Amino acid sequence: MANIRDVAKHAGVSIATVSTALNGTGPVSEKTARRIWDAVEAVGYAPNGIARSLRLGKTKLIGLVVSEITNPFFGALTLAIEKAAHAQGYAVIVCNSNEDDARELELLDLLRVQRVAGILVAPSGQGDKYRDSLARNAGAPLITIDRHVEGLKRDFVGLDNRAAGRMITEYILRLGHRRIAFIGGRTGVSTSDHRYEGYCQALASAGLQPDPALCLRADFRSETAYTVAQPLLAMTDRPTAIVAANNVMALGALQAIGDLGFRCPQDISVAGIDDFPWSTALRPRLTTVAQPIEEIGRAAVEMLLEHISGEAAAPEAAPEAARSRIFLPTLIARDSCAALT
């Protein structure tokens, strides 16, 4: 592929002039400029971003690692982040860890090797070693999104998940339910743990104790939620409502209800956390607590860019200064929860 030297030769100027003309970084006479642009066309020149990055010592790329690209929530978040980054002149390299912490660390390393300007990651691991690797992974500034890693000194942008769990549970309590089941995600992941805590808080406020038999764990996926929901529904004193810790697990619960011959919401109510793009197309329409995805994406990019530009302190410099931007969820009451009569 043609390089800057080919253009210079074709236009009869030096490579420095080509560079200044193309980047508009200095005065170039109109005549030469035109000759240069013509030459670019003629030889089919596309600047070599690799060489440019090497010379400049930086890129206009930000890396994004999500834990599950096929989850509509992460799809929407990816979209929001891409939009925000693009508006600031950055392109996004999207990676999918598939809820696998080893793969995630691998991807982080890859992004680091590619010298991205910064990294946004929805972390999927846990434990001390994991946290240390995340903390150590230096070079590019890194901030966590969606999932908070306890004790990790990195900026974080996400939802108030305790509030989310509380809100949805309080809503269901207000409808008169008392036996409310909870289907969580992987233990140790903040979105799941905090939502569960919120659920417990709401119960406590109503003078209730969480019943261990009604508190289930899945792994954020629909199929698993389906599987764990079945025995739940087979109980003689089955719950009258189910709270799922995310959107697709709510769908799994819904499916189990249908397959076992129950009706939602007549026989049992279901609510999810995280809205679902097509929730209004479903029957019953799912009651959820929604995140301000657009704002979260924008905030994450904004925060990362502050680190990139050096406005924000590096975590090594001021570990205690790790900031959090926590957004509040919104309750969206639809048809999948009915008042207990």
Next chain:
Amino acid sequence: MANIRDVAKHAGVSIATVSTALNGTGPVSEKTARRIWDAVEAVGYAPNGIARSLRLGKTKLIGLVVSEITNPFFGALTLAIEKAAHAQGYAVIVCNSNEDDARELELLDLLRVQRVAGILVAPSGQGDKYRDSLARNAGAPLITIDRHVEGLKRDFVGLDNRAAGRMITEYILRLGHRRIAFIGGRTGVSTSDHRYEGYCQALASAGLQPDPALCLRADFRSETAYTVAQPLLAMTDRPTAIVAANNVMALGALQAIGDLGFRCPQDISVAGIDDFPWSTALRPRLTTVAQPIEEIGRAAVEMLLEHISGEAAAPEAAPEAARSRIFLPTLIARDSCAALT
């Protein structure tokens, strides 16, 4: 960040030795090797992929441009492609054109500037200028996926969309329906056009003509399908079945049916094309025609890699040799279509 020179200095060897040791590209005494690895640890060295790529004149990156990242079909396809690429030692840069051809071309350019080894694109434009830009976009090999661009001399991997439209329509005809509506995507996009052709073929085989009043156009999105479906359902001689040209448009139609007080499938049947990850969780469970997404992703990566390695001829060299790999869809009959009694 530490560079190879820092490592060399720390280990008391030359940078050449460090390079050979780290890449295993030549003999290095065990003792020096250990010293070098220790030095890597000590100085916190991460190789600079930028410099490496510049020197090597190539990268292990492939670019993927999808037209709508939030559509579950593309989510699943992205996953399949990433998996296949990773197995071959390539990382994928995922980009989203959002059905905007200008943005798509911009992204293609960006990938080109980043000197990716190859590009996979689900094209969203049409017209001669667009096709020419796609064809011209040289440097990295490029193959189209999912959507076929008529007259473009590039390899293609995708579905037999005519068969898909035919299969689903034939199925509905077999159920006794005669007034079958079709909700298409953007005209000029092969997935939509071909599926429509298949629909017409099936009707013709049954001795039927497509009724223009029943053939609607949306833009692949759920909301638009919802909007166009409403007048359709308000007709006095409304159709007894609706075929939607993709998954999320089927959901939009389903929603319109529900909102207007009809029931599916009792009052009207609905079928989509492209399966939906959570279709079994929906009520009614959606009848669709599914693509072998995993295989398509694998085939796309495989084909691209042949170009990258130079096994396949460049399109400029043998324009007439553009290959296609077309997969067959599978009918999945569920509950959203009922026999007409």
Next chain:
DNA sequence: CTGAAAGCGCTAACAC
């Protein structure tokens, strides 16, 4: 087995 040195394509001083 190890090291010196060239050069990938580009930008930014700096000199003219």
Next chain:
DNA sequence: GTGTTAGCGCTTTCAG
């Protein structure tokens, strides 16, 4: 306004 040149970090001959 334009050209010369050093050097970003790395790999790879080619000598030793």
